[in-house]
Amino acid sequence: MRSNHFRHFTLLLIVIHAAIANAQVWCPPGAVWHHNYAAVSAPLVGVVRTECIGDTVIQGETAKLMHATASGYDWLLGGTFQSDLGSVITKANADQVSFWDGSDWFLLYDLGLPVGGQWLLVCYLDAFVLTVTATGLKLVDGVPLRYSVVSLDPPLPWLASDTVIERIGFKSIYVHPYNYFNSWSVWVSRELRCYEDNEIAYSALLQGTCDFTLGVLEDLPDGELTITPNPGTEG
Numbered sequence: 471m472r473s474n475h476f477r478h479f480t481l482l483l484i485v486i487h488a489a490i491a492n493a494q495v496w497c498p499p500g501a502v503w504h505h506n507y508a509a510v511s512a513p514l515v516g517v518v519r520t521e522c523i524g525d526t527v528i529q530g531e532t533a534k535l536m537h538a539t540a541s542g543y544d545w546l547l548g549g550t551f552q553s554d555l556g557s558v559i560t561k562a563n564a565d566q567v568s569f570w571d572g573s574d575w576f577l578l579y580d581l582g583l584p585v586g587g588q589w590l591l592v593c594y595l596d597a598f599v600l601t602v603t604a605t606g607l608k609l610v611d612g613v614p615l616r617y618s619v620v621s622l623d624p625p626l627p628w629l630a631s632d633t634v635i636e637r638i639g640f641k642s643i644y645v646h647p648y649n650y651f652n653s654w655s656v657w658v659s660r661e662l663r664c665y666e667d668n669e670i671a672y673s674a675l676l677q678g679t680c681d682f683t684l685g686v687l688e689d690l691p692d693g694e695l696t697i698t699p700n701p702g703t704e705g
Contacts, residue, residue: 494581495637496562497522497534500668504680505644506661507540514551516542517663517681520558520645528570533561536645541681558646567639571648578645579634581616591622593647599623600632608635611670629660638665638672 501522508515518540526535538555559570565582568575576592579600583589587602604619615636622630632642639645641662664680665672673680 494562494565494567496567497536497560498637498667498669500666502667503639503645503665504663506663507542513545514542515545516540516551518555518644519681526559528559528561528575531561533559533570535559538646560645569646569648576648578647579618579620579640581618581634581636583618591643591647593643596624598626603631610638610672613670635672637667637670638662641674 499522503518503520505518505520507518518538520536520538522534522536524535526533536558538558539552540555541552542550544551560578561568561570561575566580567578569578570576571592577589578591580587580589583602585602585605588599591598591600600620600622602618603621606617607614608617609615615638617633617635619633620631622632625631629642632640634640639662642660644660662674664674666680
């Protein structure tokens with residue numbers, strides 16, 4: 471009888487450990503994102519730095535409070551600038567990360583979806599259907615992170631597909647894509663430059679530093695990825 475209880479207890483511990491091991495990490499201590507920055511109505515170029523500063527509560531739910539600042543160069547005035555862009559609020563639930571637009575939650579991404587899975591993303595001036603076209607794992611500082619390649623329908627003039635990486639988010643879409651509608655109406659934040667927290671650091675730059683205003687994005691190197699379905703063996 472004790473043996474059965476011990477086996478059941480051991481099995482329960484294994485299940486709990488697996489669940490914890492697979493739980494998504496979002497906005498951990500030290501989490502900082504750098505994105506490219508531009509302005510619609512002014513000749514500005516630079517970088518948006520978004521830092522996770524702690525927990526908050528929205529509608530009774532625990533969420534993550536982030537703060538964003540922009541810095542760069544003003545071509546019209548011929549000098550540098552720095553602007554406080556205010557707070558960004560997000561939350562994670564299993565494989566999903568959502569953002570708060572000030573009145574409601576919107577889904578940012580769902581890493582639990584298989585190839586062919588879809589979700590609706592409210593982004594910029596419209597809503598887009600995102601379809602998962604490939605999934606896999608990427609090692610960042612020895613930590614395996616899931617990723618999904620997604621297509622946008624309808625495509626944006628500058629973006630037909632994107633990659634979302636666990637813990638890091640999209641490579642091209644900002645962590646708060648709805649920001650185009652609020653008080654940041656002149657700001658456009660897109661294209662990830664760098665991400666780091668207390669455990670890992672990731673750069674999407676071929677050259678330059680995270681806060682350097684002029685950089686070039688890289689593509690995910692094929693040699694670092696495992697993809698399902700394998701395009702070389704399926705179809």
